[in-house]
Amino acid sequence: MENNRQQVLLIKDLRMSYGEKTVLKGINLEVHKGEIIGYIGANGAGKSTTVKILLGIINDFQGEVHIFGEDISKNGVGYKGRIGYVPETAEIFDNLTAREYLTFIGEVYGLDQETVEKRSLKLMELFSISEALHGRISSFSKGMKQKLLIIASLIHNPDILFFDEPLSGLDANSVMIFKEILAELARAGKTIFYSSHIMEVVEKISNRIILLNNGEIVADGTFEELKTKSFEGSLEEIFNQLTGFKKYKEIADEFVSTIQGV
Numbered sequence: 001m002e003n004n005r006q007q008v009l010l011i012k013d014l015r016m017s018y019g020e021k022t023v024l025k026g027i028n029l030e031v032h033k034g035e036i037i038g039y040i041g042a043n044g045a046g047k048s049t050t051v052k053i054l055l056g057i058i059n060d061f062q063g064e065v066h067i068f069g070e071d072i073s074k075n076g077v078g079y080k081g082r083i084g085y086v087p088e089t090a091e092i093f094d095n096l097t098a099r100e101y102l103t104f105i106g107e108v109y110g111l112d113q114e115t116v117e118k119r120s121l122k123l124m125e126l127f128s129i130s131e132a133l134h135g136r137i138s139s140f141s142k143g144m145k146q147k148l149l150i151i152a153s154l155i156h157n158p159d160i161l162f163f164d165e166p167l168s169g170l171d172a173n174s175v176m177i178f179k180e181i182l183a184e185l186a187r188a189g190k191t192i193f194y195s196s197h198i199m200e201v202v203e204k205i206s207n208r209i210i211l212l213n214n215g216e217i218v219a220d221g222t223f224e225e226l227k228t229k230s231f232e233g234s235l236e237e238i239f240n241q242l243t244g245f246k247k248y249k250e251i252a253d254e255f256v257s258t259i260q261g262v
């Protein structure tokens, strides 16, 4: 695909510290149109921090970040309208109804009322939650909230998407729909940054996997490339190997012994 080499995101020597604690130690990355990036790493590796920097939520970082050619530290707004985001924890307005929430999001992205109404209803129908359009979000199940977050992230047809554990709470049928949506979006030239701990899914959906360890990128390539380099079978095993983790059995044994008072 000729689109594939068009640069969407460029990160140069990105560093971030919270007080004394250095979380990102010089990230360099170039991402292209149509790529589905599986962005993985152990708890606390710095994945959410990276995404928050890209979204402009954190701005006291060092280094350079360009999205669609715009330097994000210049505080332009052009690129922001082309971003969609499903956060790790849903900070959505529980007191609003789904319709009110999607209308609000639509307004933020400059969509007209009629388009928002039409898309909201249609997308909720497709995710089998249209009966909840006028229901308060506080009354939604976990999966319903997640579906609403996914709809809100896509309603303005963004060009780059950041998904943080997007399958959280979705039933098996909805997971199948969502994975297919991802593939179709990538075929349509959208770029997807997919952060998750579910290795089987990352392995299947990503066409490029980036592994962050101790604030540095320690692997970057297709699943096949990573497999060749590390001589491991599954992405889970590659992850264990590259993050230097071998002790799961001992830890589990000790965990159980501790609760049993042994």
Ligand SMILES: Nc1ncnc2c1ncn2[C@@H]1O[C@H](COP(=O)(O)OP(=O)(O)OP(=O)(O)O)[C@@H](O)[C@H]1O
Pocket (backbone or CB within 6 Å): 018, 023, 041, 042, 043, 044, 045, 046, 047, 048, 049, 050, 088
């Ligand atoms: N606002 C903050 N103030 C201080 N430290 C923070 C803050 N946010 C994150 N950290 C620390 O930065 C490190 C990286 O956190 P981050 O949330 O980026 O990790 P992550 O890779 O997304 O982890 P997880 O997989 O658990 O979501 C952690 O050690 C965390 O404690």
